[in-house]
Amino acid sequence: MLGYRYPGDSRPLRIGDYAVIRSGTVIYANTTIGDRFQCGHHVVIRAEVTIGNRCVVHHQCTLEGRICVGDGVKIMAHVYLPSSTRIGSMVFIGPGTTFLNDKYPMRRAAPVEGARIEDHVTIGGGATICPGVTIGRNAFIGAGAVVTKDVPPDTLAYGAPARHQPLPAALSGGNLPELLLPQTDLWGTQRDDSWKQ
Numbered sequence: 001m002l003g004y005r006y007p008g009d010s011r012p013l014r015i016g017d018y019a020v021i022r023s024g025t026v027i028y029a030n031t032t033i034g035d036r037f038q039c040g041h042h043v044v045i046r047a048e049v050t051i052g053n054r055c056v057v058h059h060q061c062t063l064e065g066r067i068c069v070g071d072g073v074k075i076m077a078h079v080y081l082p083s084s085t086r087i088g089s090m091v092f093i094g095p096g097t098t099f100l101n102d103k104y105p106m107r108r109a110a111p112v113e114g115a116r117i118e119d120h121v122t123i124g125g126g127a128t129i130c131p132g133v134t135i136g137r138n139a140f141i142g143a144g145a146v147v148t149k150d151v152p153p154d155t156l157a158y159g160a161p162a163r164h165q166p167l168p169a170a171l172s173g174g175n176l177p178e179l180l181l182p183q184t185d186l187w188g189t190q191r192d193d194s195w196k197q
Contacts, residue, residue: 034052097126126143136155141157
């Protein structure tokens with residue numbers, strides 16, 4: 001269902017050119033998505049979400065609303081993003097990652113505060129990103145990490161709670177465009193090399 005209407009919505013859903021939307025997906029009104037967007041089956045994207053160009057949101061992800069996602073972002077299956085989360089450009093989020101936006105849910109009437117993920121961050125599968133955390137540019141978060149505090153740029157964070165160390169040279173330099181930008185689908189017929197232009 002595209003452009004799901006709700007009380008108080010103010011504008012229709014906008015999706016750019018060359019999108020691939022798979023079955024079972026629900027995207028609310030008041031959402032703007034750039035060109036060459038792809039999503040898997042049973043994705044939910046609620047209202048007031050902005051997603052840039054060349055982004056992929058895989059199967060059974062939930063974006064709760066009031067979220068901003070940059071260009072060239074790949075969100076793998078079963079990821080949960082709560083409201084007020086901010087994702088930069090050229091970011092990879094591994095499968096089963098959970099973001100949180102409230103340190104004391106249902107115990108205080110404080111505004112929620114989502115995480116802020118800067119450009120070229122990689123987050124391994126099954127990580128938990130706690131409320132209000134900032135993950136700096138080019139940081140690499142290991143699989144299963146529990147990120148409870150800010151991660152500086154060019155840092156490797158791993159463990160529960162996450163420990164920090166300088167990013168090894170082999171992981172520096174940011175995420176590779178050839179792994180994030182092509183809209184090639186192993187199970188589909190489309191092939192897209194336009195990212196090279």
